[in-house]
Amino acid sequence: MAECAIQVQNLRKEYPGRSGPVHAVNGIDLEIQRGECFGLLGPNGAGKTTTVEILEGLNRPTSGAVQVLGLEWGESDRAIRERIGVTLQETRFPDKETVREIVTLFRSFYSRGLDPMEVIARVALESKATAFVEQLSGGQQQRLAVAIALVGDPEIVFLDEPTTGLDPQSRRQLWDVIRDFRDRGRTVVLTTHYMDEAERLCDRVAIIDHGQIIALGSPAELIARMGGEHIVEFALDSADGSATPPTVESFLTLDSVLAARTEADGFALTVQAPHRAIPALLDELERGGRPLARLTTRHVSLEDVFVALTGRHLRDDENARDSPPPMKGRRRF
Amino acid sequence: MLESSPLFQLYLVRLRDFYRQPARVFWVYGFPTLMAITLGFAFRNRPPAPIQLDLVSAPGSGAIKAAFDAHNTRLRQSSSAADPIALTPPIDVALRDRDVAMRRLKTGKTPLVLEPGPNDSCSYHYDPTRPEASLARQTVDDVLQEAAGRSNPRPVRDVQVTEPGSRYIDFLIPGLIGLNSMGGGLWGVGFLLVNFRVAKLLKRFVATPMPRRDFLLALLGARLTFVLPDLAVLLALGVWMFGMPIRGSLALVVALEITGALAFAGIGLLVACRATTTEAVSGLMNLVMLPMWLLSGVFFSSERFPEALQPVIKALPLTQLVGGLRSVMLEGAGVVDVAPALAILVAWTVVTFTLALRFFRWS
Ligand SMILES: Nc1ncnc2c1ncn2[C@@H]1O[C@H](COP(=O)(O)OP(=O)(O)OP(=O)(O)O)[C@@H](O)[C@H]1O
Ligand SMILES: [Mg+2]
Numbered sequence: 047m048a049e050c051a052i053q054v055q056n057l058r059k060e061y062p063g064r065s066g067p068v069h070a071v072n073g074i075d076l077e078i079q080r081g082e083c084f085g086l087l088g089p090n091g092a093g094k095t096t097t098v099e100i101l102e103g104l105n106r107p108t109s110g111a112v113q114v115l116g117l118e119w120g121e122s123d124r125a126i127r128e129r130i131g132v133t134l135q136e137t138r139f140p141d142k143e144t145v146r147e148i149v150t151l152f153r154s155f156y157s158r159g160l161d162p163m164e165v166i167a168r169v170a171l172e173s174k175a176t177a178f179v180e181q182l183s184g185g186q187q188q189r190l191a192v193a194i195a196l197v198g199d200p201e202i203v204f205l206d207e208p209t210t211g212l213d214p215q216s217r218r219q220l221w222d223v224i225r226d227f228r229d230r231g232r233t234v235v236l237t238t239h240y241m242d243e244a245e246r247l248c249d250r251v252a253i254i255d256h257g258q259i260i261a262l263g264s265p266a267e268l269i270a271r272m273g274g275e276h277i278v279e280f281a282l283d284s285a286d287g288s289a290t291p292p293t294v295e296s297f298l299t300l301d302s303v304l305a306a307r308t309e310a311d312g313f314a315l316t317v318q319a320p321h322r323a324i325p326a327l328l329d330e331l332e333r334g335g336r337p338l339a340r341l342t343t344r345h346v347s348l349e350d351v352f353v354a355l356t357g358r359h360l361r362d363d364e365n366a367r368d369s370p371p372p373m374k375g376r377r378r379f
Numbered sequence: 380m381l382e383s384s385p386l387f388q389l390y391l392v393r394l395r396d397f398y399r400q401p402a403r404v405f406w407v408y409g410f411p412t413l414m415a416i417t418l419g420f421a422f423r424n425r426p427p428a429p430i431q432l433d434l435v436s437a438p439g440s441g442a443i444k445a446a447f448d449a450h451n452t453r454l455r456q457s458s459s460a461a462d463p464i465a466l467t468p469p470i471d472v473a474l475r476d477r478d479v480a481m482r483r484l485k486t487g488k489t490p491l492v493l494e495p496g497p498n499d500s501c502s503y504h505y506d507p508t509r510p511e512a513s514l515a516r517q518t519v520d521d522v523l524q525e526a527a528g529r530s531n532p533r534p535v536r537d538v539q540v541t542e543p544g545s546r547y548i549d550f551l552i553p554g555l556i557g558l559n560s561m562g563g564g565l566w567g568v569g570f571l572l573v574n575f576r577v578a579k580l581l582k583r584f585v586a587t588p589m590p591r592r593d594f595l596l597a598l599l600g601a602r603l604t605f606v607l608p609d610l611a612v613l614l615a616l617g618v619w620m621f622g623m624p625i626r627g628s629l630a631l632v633v634a635l636e637i638t639g640a641l642a643f644a645g646i647g648l649l650v651a652c653r654a655t656t657t658e659a660v661s662g663l664m665n666l667v668m669l670p671m672w673l674l675s676g677v678f679f680s681s682e683r684f685p686e687a688l689q690p691v692i693k694a695l696p697l698t699q700l701v702g703g704l705r706s707v708m709l710e711g712a713g714v715v716d717v718a719p720a721l722a723i724l725v726a727w728t729v730v731t732f733t734l735a736l737r738f739f740r741w742s
Binding site: 102103104124127128130132134136137138139140142143147150151152153154155156157194198 | 382383384385387388389391392395396399400578579580582583584585586587588589742
């Protein structure tokens with residue numbers, strides 16, 4: 047049990063594209079330990095699916111070395127497949143099969159594994175065991191996909207965006223299933239572009255952008271690396287008559303402020319101590335005669351880490367109107 | 380035991396997928412049955428249809444009409460099928476003004492206009508490019524001349540072939556069996572595979588230790604399971620409803636059908652081996668099936684096509700399957716007679732499977 051669950055060295059994947067090759071994965075190194083829940087966090091097109099599909103043996107890397115449970119693809123494919131479970135980003139199961147029939151089908155592929163009804167119970171689908179796939183809600187179908195990933199009693203399970211498109215309650219149900227699996231000492235590798243999911247579920251996360259890992263660590267560590275613990279967001283009254291809006295830089299000099307950026311309709315400051323920063327901010331606005339429209343404070347999240355690193359939000363739908371410029375202070379493009 | 384056999388479980392998935400969709404069951408079993416029944420009745424042996432004739436009212440038309448009425452009366456009174464007159468059609472004659480009759484001829488409402496002339500002469504107006512017009516002219520003229528006293532110096536007798544085994548329906552049923560086998564193989568295997576590929580199910584399957592061989596074997600097993608009831612339905616229909624004979628061995632019929640089903644499953648597999656959209660695979664399948672619909676002699680004999688095409692036609696699997704079924708069922712052919720057909724079908728199976736497995740795309 048000494049070896050890691052997964053080891054990846056200098057992984058690259060190129061796709062031919064219209065304007066030159068696309069580097070979907072551009073030099074990734076990873077070590078995932080047994081028993082941890084590891085998250086790959088990144089925006090659309092970051093290379094998450096490409097990476098996990100290479101780990102799952104469904105896609106071949108252009109170059110680089112991959113070891114899964116100490117074994118290599120191309121040599122011990124069948125042995126690896128017996129020991130991993132997979133959900134793909136999108137799979138549609140045949141409409142006219144029942145939950146139980148599908149789970150039984152997949153169980154028959156593994157030489158050892160769990161009883162189909164036990165797995166169905168784990169994902170809380172007992173009441174739907176005899177329902178056709180077409181009668182399941184989106185969340186139930188996702189849980190079915192997870193049940194199938196678990197039915198071979200795998201040591202590692204790969205979940206590609208398991209909760210995308212689900213309502214909060216369904217997401218929580220799935221989180222419980224995933225935590226339960228992790229608590230049995232198994233390894234979870236999941237991709238997501240929900241930072242709250244990564245924060246709550248993952249022991250460690252790798253933030254991926256443009257096929258590269260731009261940050262790696264536990265959610266707490268990554269947040270701590272921001273320096274400050276808090277974000278102060280505020281907006282100015284737009285009816286304000288003053289000619290020029292304030293520049294971002296003008297807030298950097300305030301007490302306890304570490305970084306500043308513009309948001310869709312206002313500003314966001316990373317601060318160490320809100321009780322010092324907020325009075326300083328209010329004084330500054332008072333002096334400039336700029337009335338406040340809104341002011342909130344919150345803890346730093348992985349989203350802020352991502353924005354700080356890339357200057358973009360994690361999900362395209364958030365703040366898609368005008369993507370904010372990168373944090374002043376540690377620009378990176 | 381079976382619970383944990385991937386082959387059996389995959390096979391079950393296929394069967395359930397089929398019988399849980401009543402629409403599919405109809406297209407596979409109901410539709411060909413309906414087609415056989417409809418075509419069987421459309422082409423069943425009937426007494427000859429009456430001939431339409433417009434007679435122009437003129438002096439002398441009364442006598443002509445009387446001659447046809449006498450013919451029709453004789454026809455009605457002859458009860459025995461052996462009477463040669465029973466084979467000629469009745470003549471539906473209508474007296475009309477010349478203008479009206481000619482207009483009806485031009486618009487195709489009547490095939491033939493008879494116009495009495497002076498001195499017992501008469502003229503026929505018709506379009507010679509319409510086969511039924513020429514036929515009507517011939518028959519009407521015979522009746523008219525015989526009524527006027529013509530005698531036929533050479534006695535003739537018509538022998539009509541209406542025995543079971545040589546009628547159109549007997550020709551048609553093996554054709555429909557072959558057609559079904561082709562449709563089932565291509566849609567049942569090809570379409571299913573592409574649907575699975577589009578749904579990312581194939582990819583999901585290869586992410587498990589599932590033996591890939593079992594997946595394809597299950598597909599074939601299911602195909603063969605569907606083929607036999609299909610054959611049984613059409614054979615039973617032919618035998619019970621239309622009195623079609625099965626002169627050769629039933630086992631040979633089944634053997635031909637299974638070999639054919641495998642060849643078509645192979646073609647389905649090949650057509651679907653790389654296609655990633657259902658549109659692409661539908662187009663390809665129609666491309667493959669259309670020539671066989673037209674050329675393979677399902678609805679009429681393929682001998683009618685030009686000599687130069689014959690080698691191509693003979694190489695098509697549907698031609699061989701349908702031809703083989705016909706010779707076993709209708710002519711009582713044995714294994715030796717259909718060995719070439721079987722060999723060609725096996726060749727199709729081997730070649731298509733080899734190519735398809737080499738190029739098969741799971742994701
Ligand atoms: N088969 C392919 N051919 C060409 N380019 C591809 C292919 N698959 C992926 N790509 C490209 O590789 C990049 C990474 O794609 P990938 O699917 O790994 O992203 P992702 O992080 O999973 O995104 P998402 O959150 O949208 O699922 C994208 O730019 C994508 O366009
Ligand atoms: Mg993805």
